[in-house]
Amino acid sequence: MRLILPLPGNETFARHLAETGGWELGEIETRRFPDGETYVRILSDVADRRVDLVCTLARPDDGFLRLVFAADAARSLGAREVTLVAPYLAYMRQDRRFLTGEAVTSKTFAHLVSSTLDRLVTVDPHLHRYPALSALYTIPTETLHAAPLLADWIAAEVEKPLVIGPDEESEQWVSAIAERIGAPHAVLHKIRHGDRSVDVELPDLLQWSGLRPVLVDDIASSGHTLIEAARKLPLQGFSRPVCVVVHGVFAEDSYERLLAVADRIVSSDSVQHVSNAIRLAPLIATSISAAEKVSEYLVRHRRPPEPLDKVERAGIDSFPASDPPPWTSGVGSTQRRTPRQGKGDSAT
16 A cells, blocks of 8 residues: 655645545654754655655745655665655746856756655646656656646636636636636736736726636746736726635735735645645545556666664664663673773772
8 A cells, every 4th residue: 555654744635645545644753953954754664665755845945855854764764666746846937047157946956856756746837948847857757737626616616707817828728727617718918027026917808897807827926916917807897806826835925915906815735825725635646546557667766675784773673872782792781881991090
Protein backbone atom coordinates (compact mmCIF):
# COMPACT_ATOMS: atom_id res chain seq x y z
CA MET A 1 0.00 0.00 0.00
CA ARG A 2 1.16 3.52 -0.79
CA LEU A 3 2.22 5.71 2.07
CA ILE A 4 1.07 9.34 2.15
CA LEU A 5 3.42 11.51 4.21
CA PRO A 6 2.45 15.15 4.89
CA LEU A 7 5.03 17.82 5.48
CA PRO A 8 4.01 20.34 8.19
CA GLY A 9 1.01 22.41 7.15
CA ASN A 10 -0.18 19.77 4.65
CA GLU A 11 -1.87 17.38 7.07
CA THR A 12 -5.46 18.12 5.99
CA PHE A 13 -4.74 17.77 2.28
CA ALA A 14 -2.79 14.55 2.89
CA ARG A 15 -5.64 13.11 4.94
CA HIS A 16 -8.12 13.85 2.15
CA LEU A 17 -5.76 12.25 -0.37
CA ALA A 18 -5.23 9.12 1.74
CA GLU A 19 -8.97 8.75 2.37
CA THR A 20 -9.80 9.20 -1.31
CA GLY A 21 -7.22 6.70 -2.52
CA GLY A 22 -7.59 4.21 0.33
CA TRP A 23 -3.93 4.55 1.27
CA GLU A 24 -2.08 4.72 4.57
CA LEU A 25 -1.51 8.13 6.12
CA GLY A 26 1.91 8.34 7.69
CA GLU A 27 3.62 10.86 9.93
CA ILE A 28 6.78 12.93 9.89
CA GLU A 29 8.25 14.51 12.99
CA THR A 30 10.01 17.83 12.48
CA ARG A 31 11.34 20.51 14.79
CA ARG A 32 13.92 23.24 14.97
CA PHE A 33 17.16 22.95 16.88
CA PRO A 34 18.15 25.98 18.99
CA ASP A 35 20.59 27.04 16.26
CA GLY A 36 17.82 27.09 13.66
CA GLU A 37 18.70 23.83 11.90
CA THR A 38 15.92 21.36 11.07
CA TYR A 39 15.31 17.94 12.57
CA VAL A 40 13.35 15.43 10.45
CA ARG A 41 12.25 11.92 11.39
CA ILE A 42 9.90 9.65 9.43
CA LEU A 43 7.75 7.78 11.95
CA SER A 44 6.25 5.33 9.42
CA ASP A 45 7.81 2.30 7.75
CA VAL A 46 8.79 3.25 4.20
CA ALA A 47 10.86 0.19 3.24
CA ASP A 48 9.98 -1.16 -0.24
CA ARG A 49 6.96 1.15 -0.53
CA ARG A 50 5.89 3.93 -2.82
CA VAL A 51 5.96 7.09 -0.77
CA ASP A 52 4.15 10.34 -1.61
CA LEU A 53 5.42 13.44 0.15
CA VAL A 54 2.58 15.97 0.24
CA CYS A 55 3.92 19.50 0.30
CA THR A 56 2.34 22.50 -1.35
CA LEU A 57 5.13 24.85 -2.32
CA ALA A 58 3.55 28.21 -1.64
CA ARG A 59 6.15 30.25 0.28
CA PRO A 60 8.72 27.49 -0.29
CA ASP A 61 11.75 29.16 1.24
CA ASP A 62 10.55 28.35 4.76
CA GLY A 63 10.33 24.59 4.31
CA PHE A 64 12.11 23.40 1.18
CA LEU A 65 15.12 21.97 3.04
CA ARG A 66 12.74 20.07 5.27
CA LEU A 67 11.23 18.49 2.15
CA VAL A 68 14.69 17.59 0.82
CA PHE A 69 15.65 15.98 4.13
CA ALA A 70 12.41 13.95 4.21
CA ALA A 71 12.85 12.75 0.62
CA ASP A 72 16.45 11.71 1.16
CA ALA A 73 15.56 9.97 4.43
CA ALA A 74 12.74 8.03 2.76
CA ARG A 75 15.03 6.83 0.01
CA SER A 76 17.88 5.88 2.34
CA LEU A 77 15.39 3.94 4.50
CA GLY A 78 14.42 1.82 1.50
CA ALA A 79 11.45 3.52 -0.19
CA ARG A 80 10.85 2.08 -3.64
CA GLU A 81 9.83 5.45 -5.13
CA VAL A 82 9.52 8.93 -3.63
CA THR A 83 7.00 11.23 -5.30
CA LEU A 84 6.42 14.88 -4.52
CA VAL A 85 2.74 15.78 -4.54
CA ALA A 86 2.86 19.57 -4.76
CA PRO A 87 -0.65 20.92 -5.45
CA TYR A 88 0.99 24.31 -5.97
CA LEU A 89 4.41 24.46 -7.62
CA ALA A 90 6.58 27.45 -6.81
CA TYR A 91 9.33 29.26 -8.71
CA MET A 92 7.70 29.26 -12.13
CA ARG A 93 7.60 33.03 -12.74
CA GLN A 94 11.30 33.82 -13.23
CA ASP A 95 11.61 31.89 -16.48
CA ARG A 96 14.27 34.06 -18.10
CA ARG A 97 16.88 36.67 -17.22
CA PHE A 98 15.15 40.05 -17.44
CA LEU A 99 18.09 42.03 -16.04
CA THR A 100 21.80 41.32 -16.18
CA GLY A 101 22.92 39.13 -13.31
CA GLU A 102 19.50 37.73 -12.39
CA ALA A 103 19.13 34.10 -11.39
CA VAL A 104 16.72 32.12 -13.54
CA THR A 105 15.16 30.59 -10.46
CA SER A 106 12.65 28.39 -12.29
CA LYS A 107 15.53 26.38 -13.76
CA THR A 108 17.51 26.27 -10.52
CA PHE A 109 14.50 25.15 -8.49
CA ALA A 110 13.64 22.47 -11.06
CA HIS A 111 17.21 21.18 -10.84
CA LEU A 112 17.00 20.95 -7.04
CA VAL A 113 13.66 19.11 -7.10
CA SER A 114 14.78 16.76 -9.88
CA SER A 115 17.93 15.83 -7.99
CA THR A 116 15.94 14.98 -4.86
CA LEU A 117 12.67 13.32 -5.92
CA ASP A 118 11.75 10.51 -8.32
CA ARG A 119 8.50 12.00 -9.61
CA LEU A 120 6.44 15.18 -9.40
CA VAL A 121 2.66 15.59 -9.43
CA THR A 122 1.25 19.12 -9.50
CA VAL A 123 -1.82 21.09 -10.54
CA ASP A 124 -1.88 23.92 -13.10
CA PRO A 125 1.71 25.13 -12.83
CA HIS A 126 2.25 28.67 -14.08
CA LEU A 127 3.68 27.70 -17.46
CA HIS A 128 4.38 30.84 -19.44
CA ARG A 129 7.41 30.58 -21.68
CA TYR A 130 7.83 26.85 -21.04
CA PRO A 131 5.70 24.49 -23.13
CA ALA A 132 5.63 21.86 -20.39
CA LEU A 133 7.32 20.92 -17.12
CA SER A 134 9.48 18.46 -19.03
CA ALA A 135 11.34 21.48 -20.41
CA LEU A 136 12.55 22.15 -16.87
CA TYR A 137 12.39 18.96 -14.84
CA THR A 138 14.44 15.85 -15.56
CA ILE A 139 12.16 13.52 -13.56
CA PRO A 140 8.74 12.26 -14.70
CA THR A 141 6.10 14.92 -14.08
CA GLU A 142 2.33 14.84 -14.07
CA THR A 143 0.52 18.11 -14.74
CA LEU A 144 -3.12 18.01 -13.70
CA HIS A 145 -5.78 20.58 -14.55
CA ALA A 146 -8.42 21.98 -12.21
CA ALA A 147 -10.50 23.82 -14.84
CA PRO A 148 -13.27 21.17 -14.86
CA LEU A 149 -13.51 21.42 -11.07
CA LEU A 150 -13.78 25.21 -11.23
CA ALA A 151 -16.44 24.91 -13.93
CA ASP A 152 -18.46 22.43 -11.90
CA TRP A 153 -18.32 24.68 -8.83
CA ILE A 154 -19.51 27.69 -10.86
CA ALA A 155 -22.35 25.68 -12.36
CA ALA A 156 -23.50 24.55 -8.92
CA GLU A 157 -23.09 27.86 -7.06
CA VAL A 158 -23.61 30.74 -9.52
CA GLU A 159 -26.82 31.43 -11.39
CA LYS A 160 -26.47 32.82 -14.94
CA PRO A 161 -22.68 33.26 -14.87
CA LEU A 162 -20.54 35.30 -17.25
CA VAL A 163 -17.04 33.79 -17.09
CA ILE A 164 -14.28 36.39 -17.39
CA GLY A 165 -10.59 35.61 -17.81
CA PRO A 166 -7.65 37.79 -16.71
CA ASP A 167 -5.95 38.33 -20.10
CA GLU A 168 -5.78 37.28 -23.74
CA GLU A 169 -3.48 34.37 -22.91
CA SER A 170 -6.25 32.81 -20.83
CA GLU A 171 -8.72 32.71 -23.72
CA GLN A 172 -8.47 28.97 -24.38
CA TRP A 173 -8.60 28.08 -20.68
CA VAL A 174 -11.54 30.37 -19.93
CA SER A 175 -13.49 29.27 -22.99
CA ALA A 176 -13.14 25.64 -21.89
CA ILE A 177 -14.58 26.46 -18.48
CA ALA A 178 -17.46 28.39 -20.03
CA GLU A 179 -18.18 25.73 -22.63
CA ARG A 180 -18.36 23.02 -19.97
CA ILE A 181 -21.22 24.83 -18.21
CA GLY A 182 -22.84 26.44 -21.27
CA ALA A 183 -22.02 30.01 -20.26
CA PRO A 184 -20.67 32.97 -22.25
CA HIS A 185 -17.15 34.21 -21.62
CA ALA A 186 -14.89 37.21 -22.15
CA VAL A 187 -11.28 38.10 -21.41
CA LEU A 188 -9.62 41.25 -20.10
CA HIS A 189 -6.74 43.17 -21.61
CA LYS A 190 -3.92 43.30 -19.06
CA ILE A 191 -0.76 45.37 -19.13
CA ARG A 192 1.72 44.48 -16.40
CA HIS A 193 4.27 47.15 -15.49
CA GLY A 194 5.94 45.18 -12.69
CA ASP A 195 5.29 42.88 -9.73
CA ARG A 196 2.85 45.34 -8.16
CA SER A 197 1.59 47.46 -11.04
CA VAL A 198 -1.09 46.22 -13.45
CA ASP A 199 -3.47 48.03 -15.78
CA VAL A 200 -6.68 46.23 -16.74
CA GLU A 201 -9.03 47.15 -19.57
CA LEU A 202 -12.50 45.64 -19.79
CA PRO A 203 -14.05 44.91 -23.17
CA ASP A 204 -17.60 46.03 -23.84
CA LEU A 205 -19.69 43.56 -21.82
CA LEU A 206 -23.08 45.27 -22.16
CA GLN A 207 -24.48 42.46 -24.32
CA TRP A 208 -24.36 40.27 -21.20
CA SER A 209 -25.91 42.73 -18.78
CA GLY A 210 -27.97 40.92 -16.20
CA LEU A 211 -25.53 38.03 -15.90
CA ARG A 212 -23.41 37.41 -12.83
CA PRO A 213 -19.71 38.15 -13.51
CA VAL A 214 -17.30 35.40 -12.43
CA LEU A 215 -13.61 36.28 -12.57
CA VAL A 216 -11.43 33.18 -12.97
CA ASP A 217 -7.65 32.91 -12.77
CA ASP A 218 -5.04 30.26 -12.18
CA ILE A 219 -3.17 32.14 -9.43
CA ALA A 220 -4.13 34.97 -7.09
CA SER A 221 -0.89 36.18 -5.55
CA SER A 222 -0.70 39.97 -5.45
CA GLY A 223 -4.34 40.01 -6.54
CA HIS A 224 -3.87 43.20 -8.56
CA THR A 225 -5.50 41.88 -11.74
CA LEU A 226 -8.59 40.61 -9.96
CA ILE A 227 -8.88 43.73 -7.80
CA GLU A 228 -8.68 46.10 -10.77
CA ALA A 229 -11.18 44.05 -12.77
CA ALA A 230 -13.59 43.87 -9.83
CA ARG A 231 -13.42 47.65 -9.40
CA LYS A 232 -14.24 48.32 -13.06
CA LEU A 233 -17.10 45.87 -13.57
CA PRO A 234 -19.67 48.09 -11.78
CA LEU A 235 -18.82 50.85 -14.29
CA GLN A 236 -20.62 48.71 -16.89
CA GLY A 237 -23.57 48.08 -14.60
CA PHE A 238 -22.55 44.68 -13.25
CA SER A 239 -22.82 43.51 -9.66
CA ARG A 240 -19.74 42.70 -7.60
CA PRO A 241 -18.10 39.59 -9.07
CA VAL A 242 -17.49 36.14 -7.74
CA CYS A 243 -13.75 35.35 -7.94
CA VAL A 244 -12.70 31.73 -8.50
CA VAL A 245 -9.01 30.77 -8.61
CA VAL A 246 -7.03 27.56 -8.63
CA HIS A 247 -4.18 28.71 -6.37
CA GLY A 248 -5.08 31.18 -3.65
CA VAL A 249 -1.62 32.35 -2.61
CA PHE A 250 -2.92 35.79 -1.52
CA ALA A 251 0.29 37.57 -0.57
CA GLU A 252 0.24 40.24 2.13
CA ASP A 253 -3.22 41.87 2.41
CA SER A 254 -4.38 41.01 -1.12
CA TYR A 255 -7.25 38.80 0.09
CA GLU A 256 -8.74 41.56 2.24
CA ARG A 257 -8.41 44.13 -0.55
CA LEU A 258 -10.06 41.78 -3.05
CA LEU A 259 -12.82 40.89 -0.61
CA ALA A 260 -13.66 44.59 -0.35
CA VAL A 261 -14.64 44.71 -4.04
CA ALA A 262 -15.84 41.12 -4.65
CA ASP A 263 -19.00 39.35 -3.59
CA ARG A 264 -17.28 36.04 -2.89
CA ILE A 265 -13.79 34.53 -3.28
CA VAL A 266 -13.27 30.82 -3.83
CA SER A 267 -10.08 28.80 -4.30
CA SER A 268 -9.02 25.19 -4.50
CA ASP A 269 -7.23 23.69 -1.51
CA SER A 270 -3.84 23.66 -3.26
CA VAL A 271 -2.82 26.33 -0.74
CA GLN A 272 -4.50 26.19 2.65
CA HIS A 273 -6.69 29.28 3.01
CA VAL A 274 -10.05 30.39 4.34
CA SER A 275 -11.33 30.65 0.75
CA ASN A 276 -10.81 26.93 0.02
CA ALA A 277 -13.98 25.39 -1.41
CA ILE A 278 -12.76 23.06 -4.19
CA ARG A 279 -10.96 19.86 -3.23
CA LEU A 280 -8.14 18.58 -5.43
CA ALA A 281 -7.63 15.24 -3.66
CA PRO A 282 -9.91 13.25 -6.04
CA LEU A 283 -8.08 14.67 -9.07
CA ILE A 284 -4.64 13.81 -7.66
CA ALA A 285 -5.71 10.41 -6.32
CA THR A 286 -6.88 9.38 -9.77
CA SER A 287 -3.51 10.34 -11.25
CA ILE A 288 -1.57 8.49 -8.56
CA SER A 289 -3.68 5.36 -8.99
CA ALA A 290 -3.04 5.38 -12.72
CA ALA A 291 0.70 5.76 -12.14
CA GLU A 292 0.71 2.62 -9.98
CA LYS A 293 -0.01 0.63 -13.11
CA VAL A 294 3.21 1.79 -14.76
CA SER A 295 5.70 -1.04 -15.25
CA GLU A 296 8.44 -1.23 -12.64
CA TYR A 297 11.21 -0.73 -15.20
CA LEU A 298 9.89 2.75 -15.92
CA VAL A 299 10.44 3.89 -12.33
CA ARG A 300 13.63 5.86 -11.86
CA HIS A 301 15.87 4.66 -9.03
CA ARG A 302 18.90 6.67 -8.03
CA ARG A 303 20.55 4.19 -5.69
CA PRO A 304 19.67 1.08 -3.66
CA PRO A 305 18.68 1.44 0.00
CA GLU A 306 21.69 2.09 2.18
CA PRO A 307 22.50 -0.50 4.87
CA LEU A 308 22.58 0.88 8.39
CA ASP A 309 25.97 1.00 10.04
CA LYS A 310 26.41 0.45 13.77
CA VAL A 311 26.24 4.12 14.64
CA GLU A 312 22.99 4.60 12.71
CA ARG A 313 21.52 1.46 14.24
CA ALA A 314 22.37 2.71 17.70
CA GLY A 315 20.81 6.07 16.86
CA ILE A 316 17.57 4.37 15.86
CA ASP A 317 17.56 2.37 19.06
CA SER A 318 18.05 5.67 20.93
CA PHE A 319 20.19 4.32 23.71
CA PRO A 320 20.81 6.62 26.71
CA ALA A 321 24.15 8.39 26.73
CA SER A 322 25.03 6.68 30.04
CA ASP A 323 24.22 3.21 28.72
CA PRO A 324 26.93 2.00 26.30
CA PRO A 325 25.60 0.38 23.10
CA PRO A 326 26.31 -3.31 22.34
CA TRP A 327 29.17 -2.60 19.98
CA THR A 328 31.33 -0.89 22.64
CA SER A 329 33.61 -2.53 25.14
CA GLY A 330 31.51 -1.19 27.98
CA VAL A 331 28.63 -3.65 27.49
CA GLY A 332 28.19 -6.11 30.24
CA SER A 333 30.68 -4.39 32.46
CA THR A 334 29.50 -3.87 36.02
CA GLN A 335 32.25 -1.36 36.71
CA ARG A 336 32.77 2.12 35.38
CA ARG A 337 35.67 2.48 33.03
CA THR A 338 38.55 4.27 34.71
CA PRO A 339 39.13 7.64 33.05
CA ARG A 340 42.50 8.09 31.38
CA GLN A 341 44.76 10.19 33.52
CA GLY A 342 46.16 13.40 32.18
CA LYS A 343 49.48 14.85 33.08
CA GLY A 344 48.03 16.85 35.95
CA ASP A 345 45.67 14.16 37.27
CA SER A 346 46.14 12.45 40.60
CA ALA A 347 45.87 8.67 40.93
CA THR A 348 44.39 8.92 44.40
